[in-house]
Amino acid sequence: MSNYKFPILFLIVFVLGISNIFAQTVKGDVNRPVLSLDDQRKFDYYFYNAMNSKSIEKYGATYDFLQYCMKIDSTNASVLFELGNFFNSIQNKDQAYAYYQRAVGYDSDNFYYNMALASALAERQDYKDAASVYQKLINQNPLKIELYMYLSEVYRLDGDLLNSIQALNDLERTMGMNEKITIQKFKLYSALNDKKKAYAEVQKYIDKYPDDIRYYILLANLYLQEGKNKEAYASLSKAKSIDPEDPYLITSMANYYQTVGDQPKAEAELRAALFSSKTDIDTKIGILSQYIGILQQGQQDLEPAYLLLDSLMVEHPQEAKFNLLYGNLLMLQDRKKEANFQYRVYAESDPTNPVGWEQLLQSTDVDSIDALIDVCKSAIVYLPEEPLFYFYLSVGQYQKKEFKEALKTLEDGIVFAQDNPRLLSEFYGQKGSIYYELKQQDSAFVEFDQSLKYNPQNLGVLNNYSYYLSLAHKDLDRAENMSSITIKAEPTNPTYLDTYGWILFMQGAYTTAKIYLENAVKYSEEKEKEISAEVLEHYGDVLYMMDDKENAVIYWERAKEKGSESKTLDQKIKTKTFIAPNSLK
Template identity: 90%
Template structure:
């Protein structure tokens, strides 16, 4: 049997619940031209759909909405809810289709139009999005968020003047606002109109001459613009108002850093960080801002390391510094050192999942035992956090402890019920385990469940399609699923190999060769170790495209990689392709 394909150890699980961003205001759904019997059925299914949604049973929600669609496919409420469902699982094309239909059937509905405008923006169809937002503003002049959305889509479309105009209209509606001012400053700067840019900030100083934050803001903007003399004047004025303001201290340190006066920069920071008057959270804020400035300016992070070392000596009981230091070390690609800091933080506050999650991120991918140890420790203190059960099962799976991995998933899956994307990962992992246990039918059932919660789960689509190809059945379905993965990641060697192999099994040898050749190519370009499977598959397609000499070379390379193929030795010996038997 060929080796199974499974997600890498540290795949990122994006925790995304299905949130209905635009709540409906209608209390009932009214359909037209339905018989009394159909209306009753429709109301029953829609009520159950909304009830399932309220208790976060999203699979049932989808099923009930499909029943509604069979009765009335033009109902805007149903179309909108289906759009929300697909949007939540990142199937943006389907979401857009349903939102557009909903807005077409109910063109004045605020929520449907908001969803459609957001979809237009995601598709980079900014003019269409702007038209909708402008229409909604005309109907809802007091909804301030509409002006912000309109300004943003104009900006994304490169129409900076109209972007500014939308913000000006917003200011007339709600009055002066700092966030609006900062955005207008950026837009004027992008238009190279510095005079108007700085005038936006100056109007706050003129109105509130004793408010320190506006001088700090002006100073920071001057620094970003390379105007160090003007920055110093603004920051000096701020210092005359409150010399101990923590944000002023950070800005002054940034100023000295900018003019290459490192001793004064550190002196400014130390004055605040080691002051008894500055609380821990403020110290953390100052340091975080300082680190951000160093990163933004692409400066050496060593001064931040030194400050954190000193702070942890001065305040050994404050584990928040360990968390911050761990984050800083991760940025510097010092995972081993970061791991130590995260462990200190996790053990100091063991019921906080952040420390354990960071420990997972910093654990060496080759250290399966360390991964398992972190997950088991986290579960002791956080027995209802599903993420740790999932990663524990991944570690057990890697150690080929399949039955134990399955038990772990079954223990944790109930805690993931409100998270469809994580549920998809659980079921996908169960599918891979059942396959390893030679329970093929159960594996495919779990894969189907996984894709129900997230039809775009690339790892599951790849595994499922590959396993189907090994059975020599449902090749059209396998090809369809695999094609989704290569559209999403066209240079992923594993996905290319799967798709190429399915095409090979369909007899499309010339096309298969293109994809399998790319699987080899991108493995080499990404300095990723080429698997024995990829090499053997490439040898197979070379043979079937009349390149028998090179086919044998690649079969031999596959053997050197430790292939477990039952036909490989015979192929090399006879220099002839031997089709694998279907797995049952």
């Protein structure tokens, strides 16, 4: 996801400030203008403010200051790079690429500019050009191991598998043997149909660690994937001679028999361990869990796992851990209703264990508020000091608009959350939302402040708090700062984009606001397939301010069709004029 992707760069730029500019000037690029002393001072001032705004995550101001810099010197690589980062953060990949390309053009040896350009080239599927950039960086920085991985990957994506392997070979010479590299080389050799070299990659680990069962099992599983069943069996037999009771070996043997079509032997292999009196319950659950994982990975039918679980539940009727595993298996197939039953059996068999109640919550239909409330109330009876259930009970009550009851539930539960800062943050955030619904704005803001003390990165609270501040025309700079954190974390979230764009709108930064509100519309339609009336109205507002009045009215009308509750919308449509909101929504 593409918020600002370069945290290392950010620290360097922030610490060095405008020194990048001066360093660039010293290079004496022939195509760059020589600034007058006055222009240089203005440029330095604007760039410093741009970086300062970026450091406090005020991206709207960052963009505006960078634009001032561009008017003074449109050839400065530092400015071009930062503009590339900005457009990359809002998913405008074409613009980002154009700026990165220009930045490298004016400062061809800068590591971070080249990294950004290579990433942009790869996203554009210009793999050969991306490979050239990565190779240049490797020549300059031979000890940076991530460069070899990037180079190998772009070669692979371009279909140049030999060079992809060569990049990994170069990496191995730099960092030594590594299992992940070996697996990747095995896949590449297999794609080239060079099986001998593919298996030799794994064999070198067996040669080096002959008593490590993992590599024999790994080799066997790779043989199975290639249909080399005899070789797979030989490798598994060798593993069995080392440790016949290894749970992963047992599941791999079962997988082998299932692959060769011998289901009875597959089940016999598992049953020997699962129904042995020497095998404890937790080990049985571990074996079966691994077997389910193998079936999943191979996209095989899960029916054999269901049959084994049924037998185990008959064998151990009082052992509700199998109900929990059964519920987990059902959840893998999105069979929530059936899973919910199994979780309830587990929860009621061991009611002081929070796991069962938590799984019950997870499998409860999101539209069934009453069921959610019922689970939470039952859990609180047995676990009166578990704060999570108070929190979700308040969520259910909030959804039913039982605000006073929800507030009391939070007050009852918050005393048990004192050693969990993140959960405390959720409690205070939920209290803030309730107070806001009760028209107690000042109390709401106090609770939001308290929430952010415990978790400054609580995105839901940051979004709601900043939006409510904008509606109240209060602390817009702080609102922008809070909202910018949310879009940095989730740059394609339509709700967060709408909030940030609206705050910029309220600040009068219409050009930048339009970028974010336009993306809010775009991602609402792409991701959610449903767009809110609020997003449409806000976009209409910014279009009006950008002197696109005809389209502004179109979006206002679309907002009305969506059932907007805006108190000014009808008047805006009727008069074809923007009317500022004059009351809380």
